[in-house]
Amino acid sequence: MEEKKFQKGIKRIFDVVVSLTVLILLLPLWAVVAILIKTTSKGPIFFLQERPGFQRKVLKVYKFRTMRPGSEKMVKGKEVMKGDDRITTIGKFLRRSKIDEIPQILNVLKGEMSLVGPRPERVASLKDYTDEISRRLNMKPGLTGLAQVSGNIYLSLQDRYKFDVYYVNHYSLRLDIKIIIRTVGVVLFGEDKYVDRCLVDIKRGTSEVAVTKEETVSK
Template identity: 70%
Template sequence: MKVKLQKNIKRFVDIVLSATILITFLPAWVIIAILIKATSEGPVFFLQERPGQNKDIFKVHKFRTMRPGSEKMVKGQEVMKGDARVTKIGNFLRRTKIDELPQIINVLKGEMSLIGPRPERIESLEDYTHETEKRLNMKPGMTGLAQVSGNIHLPLEDRYKYDVYYVENYSLWLDAKILMRTVGVVILGEEKYVGKQIVKAEEEKKVS
């Protein structure tokens, strides 16, 4: 199947699944909003500008999981377990990936896809090489190949390699495998999938 047709199908699936998820989990969104407001000061949602496809800037939506002011992070500093900046309810939201659900709005607007390279902070663009910039040739995703292969438990360079691999070898079948693996990541945690690639052995060499 031609790549262009696959990408058109991908967009259709994005719209259908995103709308379904939004409607189904709307009551849960209300409960989460109440818990966030009841357990810490600050807004319910966290919005931050991120570079999307072709470096187009958009505002990514997330449930706020950190204390106000914590978003002013050092570039490249990951938020690991036990981080004091994360609220109590935030720990749960981050562990289950529920904090990412508001990005469904970004998907419906066409700024993101359900699957693709994760959108990084704008400051990260300063360190991009010509090879790394290839990850911007597709819409960023709520989940992606790097996220189901270890994510923050991998060196940043390795995550970039997974992202570039995804862009250069895109297929609906690869999307399906990433989506299925995402369910496992939500249930078991990202660390359980370090070193467990979902691409074939001969393809793994390209991302190692």
Template identity: 75%
Template sequence: MQKIIKRLIDKLLSLIVLILFLPVWFFIAILIKVTSEGPIFFIQDRPGKNKKIFKVYKFRTMKIGSEEMIKGQEVMTDDDRITSIGRFLRRSKMDEIPQLLNVLKGEMSIVGPRPERIASLEDYNDEISKRLNVNPGLTGLAQVSGNIYLDLKDRYKLDVYYAEHFSLWLDIKIIFRTISVVLFGEDKYVDKCLVDLNSLQRGTIS
């Protein structure tokens, strides 16, 4: 029942945000186009639930030719590959807004482990693969617990924890924490995880 309610909430929230703020999305698209060369959207194949590949949508925040990334290495706020408007979009998380289309299509959820690059699957063991038992999300437990300031192993632990302990109450807490993260920054929550990382001893994430 909780999963059915979660899907209904996903569809409702996605429609409301997309429609209500449509003028804002058009304005962002114009800013991206006039401040840097390249397309408005960044589209890339990502693995979803049960490793099903789908195309994820984002507002483009990086300069053309910056797509090559190192597995497990996040783009930091001072990365010179980020465009001028891209810095604001990433800080405010507004670059993720187009993924609401993925949510409407059922490929993603509002809350869930962030979708990684396909190349990352090469490093997955059976324990890490559990993060793919649920739909990836716009925001997740790792994203509100330090995110880019966390070790990759700890982010995986949090993703697996979410996949194994999903509840609507946990989703609500993650959504409200996400608002705080947007307002105050990811670095403010490095030591304020919603769950105790030291207690996550199950599995062999290494």
């Protein structure tokens, strides 16, 4: 228990240091993206949406807007796919490159989110949570997570929940580092390249699947 507490303390320090560094280094990118969003479609630069966070506490998640105004209504468990016609031209690039998620470092700095953790769902999803699924709320939501580097939108909702619960039950700094490294691969090669290349095997329980550097590059 003390080891987990220590690791979570290190996790918070890492979150703050990395987020501040990213915020400073990417300020020019923020300006460029803001200009592109405003000049290519009507609507605000940022999209804010209430999401449940740690222990069900509701927070407002920041994102660069990638969809046309009025496209906020979503269906539980149904992700926005690549060909969705509600996505703006610049939005397609922002979503593919994950740049649209960058403003969430503000949530991280505020202590509402972490760099790694279960992705925050919509508040309406809470009513369908079982006790087991609710375990995903026992850690802060993250910019990236185990499900996001294991196929993400190509996974069923139940499988995404399983990855989230696994992460909470088996949290370690080592696992966080593996997820961050894999996230780089997802950004470069796309989520579809990792559908069957999970860091953990949820079908077999708790065994982690080794992924070599050569295998990752080959994808």
